[in-house]
Amino acid sequence: MPEPFHPYHSFGLMKRNPMRFEADVFECEVEGEIPEALRNGAYYRTGGDRAFPTLEDDIILNGDGMFSMFRFEDGHVSYRSRYVKTERFKAELAARRRLYGKYRNRYTDDESVSNLPQRDNTGNTYAFAHHGELYALREDSRPYRLDPETLETLEVGDFGHLRSTALTAHPKIDPVTGEWWSYGVFAGGEPTTDASLHVFDKHGLLVREQWFHTPYPGLSHDWGITRDHIVLPIMPLLADEDRLRAGGDYYEYDPDLPSKWGIMPRNGDPAKDMRWFDIPGLVMGHVMNAYSEGDKVIIDVPCSPGNCFSFFKDKHGNQPTLPQTMTQITRITFDLSKPDAEAVTLAPLNGAFGDMPKIDDRYAMQRYRVGYFALRDFPVMSVGQIDWETGEIRVHPLEGGVSQEPVFVPRTPDSPEGDGYILVAVDRMAEKRMDLLILDGNDVSRPALATIKLPFGQPMCFHGCWVPGDAA
Incomplete structure (x- = not known):
C-alpha cells in the first residue's frame, strides 16, 4: 500500500504540507510598474518540498530542492519552478516511492540506496550565482549546477582539488575581490569536529583550503566575514553517530x-x-553582516534564548516553547583586546523580532547602515528595515501575509547604500497563493511599487539571489 503524505515540521513550531508540483506561468499578472533596474534579470530561489511520501515526523530541511525563478524581460515577468533532479530524487522517481528516511540519517533508508554518494544533497537551501554559474546549495554537500534559462539540473559542480565534502549554504562574496568564501563542518562526511575553510577566486577556481577542528560536533548554518576577520559560530545542537x-x-x-x-x-x-568565545543561552541560524573596527569584531544576527530549530528536541526529549524559538536581531561585539570573560557584548535591537536578514551586498564585510529582514513578532508578520545608526525600524505591513526572505537590488551600480529595491515573496495562505512584492529599498514602509501575482501557493523558499539581465 502506498505511504501517506504527512505534514512536515517547519520553523516556529508550524506544520506545512508538501505541494508536489512544478509550475510555469508565462506573463504573470502585475499590479503597478516594474522599476527600470528590474526590467531585465532573474530572481532565483530554492526551498524544500518532498516529492514522495513524508515520514510522520519529517522536517522541512529534509525536502527535495524546489528551485524557482521569476524572470523579468522588458518589464514582463514569467515564473518557473523545477525540482532539483538530484541522484536522490531520480532514484525515488524510478522506484515511484520513498526510499530515503530521516534528515541526514542514512541508517533509516531503503537498502537499495544505502550507498548512494551525497545522499543528503537535495539542493534545497540557497539559489546562488557566481562566475556565471547557477547553483543549488545545501550545507552538507557539494552543490548542483542548474541551467539559468530552463532550471534543468546539470551536474554536481566541479570544485577542483577541494577535499571537503561540504560547502556552506551561506557563502560570502567579497564585493571587492569577487571571491567566494565558504566553509564546511563535518567536512569529512561524518558528524565529527572536522571542518574546512575554503576560498574560490572570482573565476570559481579553488585558491585556499585549510582544515581545523570545532569545539564540538555542532550545527553551523551561517557565519561572518569582515575585511580583517572570520567569525565562525557553532551552535549546541549536536550530531551523534x-x-x-x-x-x-x-x-x-x-x-x-x-x-x-x-x-x-x-x-x-x-x-x-x-x-573561541562562549555565549551561553543563545542560538542563531543566520547572519545579517559582520565588520571589524580595530580590535573589535561586530556581527549582527537574529538569535533566540532557546532552540530556534524547533523541530529538533533537546537532550531530555523536549521541544522548545514558542517564546524560546523567537529570534531577535542582536549586535554582538567581540573586543579582542580583552580577556575572554570580558570580551563579548550583546545588544538586542528593540522591536527587531524576526529572521532571514539581508543587506545591500555591496556593503558586505564592512561597516554598513541598512539591513532588511522578515519581521515575525507573532502574530504580526511584516517586512522590516533597520537603520543601524539611529536604531529606527521601518515596517511594511502584510495584512494576511507572511514574508519570506527579502533580497536587495541596487538602483544603479553606484547608487548610495539602500537606494534600490526589495524583492520579497509573500505567502497568502488563506487565499492559497503567493505574491512577489517590489518595495522601495530606501523606505519599505511605503506602498509596494509593484506586485507580481501567482494564482497558487508555492513551497517556502529559504534563500535566493538576483542576477541582472546581462548575466541571467
Missing part, C-alpha cells in the same frame, strides 16, 4: 552547552589562530 545508528534525529539540542564563536584573522590559519 550512535544516535543515528539507533534511528534518531541528526541533531539534539544541549541547553547546558554554550554556543561557541571562533574568531581569527582573515589571512590566518584556523588550526592555529582561531580564538
